[in-house]
Amino acid sequence: MTELSLQDLLELRVTEVAVRELGLDHIPKTGSRLGLNAMEMPVSVDIIAKDTTRARGLKSVTEAAENLVGVLSGESPAEPSSFSIRGYTRDSIAILRDGIRAGPSTMTMRPQNVFNLERIEIYKGPGSLHHGPSTAGGAINMVTRKPVLQLPQTYELFASLGRYDTYDVGFGAGGPMGDDAAYRIDVNHTQSSGWVDETDSESLNLTASLLWRLGNQLDLTLSADYLNDDLPAYWGTPLISESFAEDPIDGVVETNDGRVLDERLRFTNYNVTDQLSESEHLWARATAEWLPALGWNITNTLFYFEADRAWRNAENYVFDEDVARIDRDRFFVFHDQELYGNQLDVIHVANWNGRENRMVLGLDYSRIDFSRVRGFPDGDQVDPLAPEPGLFGPQVRWSSPTQITTLAGIFEDAVQVSARWRLFFGARYDDIDLNRDNFDPEGTFLAEDSFERDFNPFSFRLGSVYRFSPGGTIYGNWSTGHDPVGSNILLVNANENFDLTDITQTEIGLKVAGKDGTYQYTLALFDSQRDDILLQVTHNNTVSNVGSQSARGIELAGMAQLSETDRIGGTLAFTDAEYGEFVDPDFGVNATGNRPHNVPKWVASAWVSSSKPIGLPVDVGVGLRYVGDRFANFDNTITLKSYTLVNMFAAYQMKKYRIALNVRNLFDTDYIPWGDIFYPNQLAIGAPRTFELSFHMKL
Template sequence: MFSCSRRVYFIFLLFTGLTPASAQEQLDAYMLELSLKELLEIDIAGAAVRDLGLGQAIKTANPFELSAMQLPLSVEVINSRTMRARGLKTVTEAAEHLVGVISGESPAEPSSFSMRGFIRDSVIILRDGIRLGPASMTMRPHNTFNLQQVEILKGPASLHFAPPTASGIINMITKKPVIGQESVTELFGAYSRFDSSEWGIGRSGSLTDNLAYRLDINRAGSNGWVDDTDSYSFNITASMLWQASPSLDVLLSFDYLDDDLPAYWGTPLVPASFSREPIPGIIKTDNGSVLDQQLRFSNYNIDDQRSDSEHLWSKMITRWQVNGRIKVKNTLFHFNADRAWKNAESYVFNPETLLLDRDRFFVFHDHEFYGNQLDINIEHLTAQVEHQLTIGLDYARTDFERARGFPGGDSVDPHHPVAGMFGPLERRLSPTKIDEFALMVEDSLFLNDNWYLSLGIRKDFIGTTRDNFDEKGVFIAGDSFKRTFKPTSYRLASSYQLSDNVSVYGQYSTGHDPVGSNIFLVNGNENFDFTDISQYELGVKSVSADANIEMTSAIYKTKRENILLLVSHDSVGNSGSQVAKGMEFAVSARLSQNCRVGGNFAYTRAKYQDYLDPDFGVDASGNTPPNVPKWVANAWFSVNHIAGQPLELGGGVRYIGKRHTNFENTVTLQDYVVVNAFAAYTLDKLRISINARNILDEDYAPWGDIFYPNQIGIAPPRAIEISFQSKF
């Protein structure tokens, strides 16, 4: 089995054993405008209310660096300044502050997301533009210290990374080197309730005139708000940029993650007659089950539990400006990971014994993924019309070995649980091999100074082989699977500048995703095509004449057809559909030089049509998908330079509407409001902050795991955090 820790030393050798050189940085061009004094100052006052950034170019699926105002799609960015100002330490927290995004931190599916009426693997997760596979199998909680920004594209709006999925894309973009910058060091530290702590150190600079480096190290840990739920995360990102010539540069980067998730798999539902202290306001169930305050902080996992992983990304990105019209970008990448889960995951109250019946489940991943992305971008004039053409060629190879088992369980007293041990491991192997090749062409025209038109198409060839073996290593031919999928996706989009300050856009796009959205788990009884996804979207983006107010709004309809339908106990087929309609709105306003406000809301109506869920055999026709609220809203404010001092006060309010936790819609998570607040005092090179999270101590459940319907993960109680940031 691969061990990433054997290779981490190479990251450090990168900065100690190479001969210095120097280069021109293109990846973070905006930083070139900053003077050394500005780079060394902690200047994030007011950033808690982020700009919508309509005049800026996003990095995701934007080869010609169009501004967000020009792009005919719904896109959002939250950068490191805003994440630091709000005290957002994880990607989950950062994404939740954007329009209509909710998430959960179930150990079974870390950092699951819900957007635009679709959940889990309908959201593509990227790390620096690389998709590892289905998010439910590959995603881990990621800290924000090592990130430059997080970008979200809504719906099947991009053809650049994979067959588009219904919800959209979340792209985590790590910090990169900046040439011409003198050496800069960044420090961060934080401590809060439950012995939660985090620290980070970043170092960047130029070694010579054509070589620059960046190194960021971050560690977070906590004892957890539930008994025996220690966790930690350790992330190193390192990169070096070399400019071989004025038209050619090469970026070499490494990204290492070692983590262990908290062992909290939820608080069990119990009958109201058994509960000693029911918690009001969190859930509503059709059978009268409740959550008990006296069980809230109990851990029902085993003593030798595991939910850990070790990952290493390696990338080499080459950018070549062939001439004034043609540029080429090539990304060669390799990824390797070990992941392990060994837990008692499910806790079901037994009314006859008055005990909790626990299961046992283990699964180990040995995941290798490598490939190459080639993008050729051409700009030229056609009959005096500005013409942009992108051609993409992608190849990737996945070797994914999954070992799993279901040993017998036991029962424990709900009020006095004895952890116990897991027991023997009898592994069943399920190796999956996937070869992916894709051709993408996107052709865009500026028909005049105001009118932009784009047409794109993507053709994928996905060869999948999945083998299944029993506990004795005997091949199970009936459960195994081999097939090549050939989905075709396309997008027609246009934007029109009504004035210098107002733009309208529209698009029609299609996409496809695998059976159950998880191609790593396709078995022999699932030999049918990908689902069909289509979306219509209209939107408006505007900036006030004085640039103090920015607004965006969008309406959309997304349909996912030919999704899984249970035909019999042993087989499924292509049928059924899911439809989501909604509207989104975001605003950011500077009321005065020192006062800013901002907010957003999303309204979503989503339901299944003629759908029988294959995992549980539930007829969900007409029901709302799990973890999809009708309303999501956020609002923030900040006031700085209070009484002429470098003092900033601010806060935010988040509202999440009711959601269901299962396909039957028999368990409902109640709506909730969370209030956060902060105060920060800034000196030249030091910012000290106090963040109050969940200041009203609201009891709520952010997410319901569909595979664990008898327990609910309750959010942490109020916590006060003190932190510092420094740059020198």
């Protein structure tokens, strides 16, 4: 029941591939249970494996995802690890951990390391039927490392030191426990002082799994996944008037009112002393895989998730030109979340008159209990050049417990019409029961703000794949999906007229792999529409689902083996996205015809690597990434300027260990990677040049 050959599993050399293969021969775990590889699927699925992330010095999921075609990410502390894909952002991209969705990503996602992961898969657009109602941008799935039978005992150690007192330590081990059992454990700890004053951060992630073969046809896997983190306290650098600035940072932002970022404030932290941005997460899963007869596979996953998250900060910084001071707010929010559920898939592969037919029947159940406590105490003012941190102050708590119960049925089918042609059909029907209560600080139930709603979204996917050569396919698909209202169903109130949004996407594409993997490339063209998104009716302060958003574009990715030791690869994405009739419900801004925030028209990247360039066991590689202009707000009055980053590495590699030097942002470029729409008066500037010396060993 493994996807790798025994020869692959026995390869213990520390072999990192900076220029990644596109994973066309891999069987993705995201979006489908048909058991077909990426070449055979009528969808776009990007895969980046652990060897590539290690070679490029990518430490987090956001860094790794940005190395895939057309993906943009940000590390806003209000919404850790937000993404932009195909013209859609934030909760329009589902975030998965081993195929399970914890909830809206802006409420549940945390920065994640890659040491504990086998790979990251990104499914583009709606049509992913197995992870809740399909979202407009797609899904990002973090696949943790698992035990494998017949693999000998292995140990892995990783340690690195970098700029800003940054260190990273990882330990992994796996192997047999008798003839019919195996284990895998990985632990990673990171810590940094940060490049902005008083922005220490820390993260601990432990993943562990046990695999038992209970019979020739039955496997049982038990796994646990624990995360404890404390995020940096940097919420951005305030935009100030040009008259007050003495050293404006050129080429990073352009505003319609002349405000700028000042180098004098770049490394200043405006948060309070007793700030808080921490969490504790625990996943527990039990998966049984049974092969009762030839052509049948029954897989059942029982899961449980709990999380505590806490934010207590001065988050919003607005420059008051009249008194040359920074106005600071106060905001705190605490999450107490429990999620449990079950995923059942029955897979049947049959032969109909010499033509293969693959069918999946799925049944998913989940329940979320989500308690959200928050408050908005009074703020204060501080000196821009020498802010006095101060304390947060008293906390008056408003609470909103929410329960969401979901029962979904899933059907997938792939029929082989001819030796070269397959047709695909998939559908998902959800019965979603939402119960939202609201209480004031005295604990009084607020009936007028509390409500119950039922949703019954129906999503489907039609697709076709034609293999025109042994290493090439063309495909097309038409898929539908649904986003939560305002992208986050946990934030709406009773007086709002809302439903789920409706999404449609048409996509055609090409996938080609050369013999022996000497080259691979993919091409995808897409056109999507999202209707019934939030439109604010300002005269009565309510919202209705009447707005729209569209996106269309092209994505290219490729790699080539230039010689036995040299590789080159790259990506290119163009996205043309805009709002139809749309008024932002948070600020009342009419964004009709505007481009969505954090959506560049162009994103491109390229990597080249060489092994043993001078006859020594040394690998070297250089990569660049270009991101075009984006807007940081709905009304498109703050432009984040385009930037190009260059990264490089050099590694001395032997059979079982590797010593590497990675340099990020080689030319110390000033840039802004992301704009938080809820903090339009400040921007988080990207990290300066950083370096890391690492040691990696496998035994």
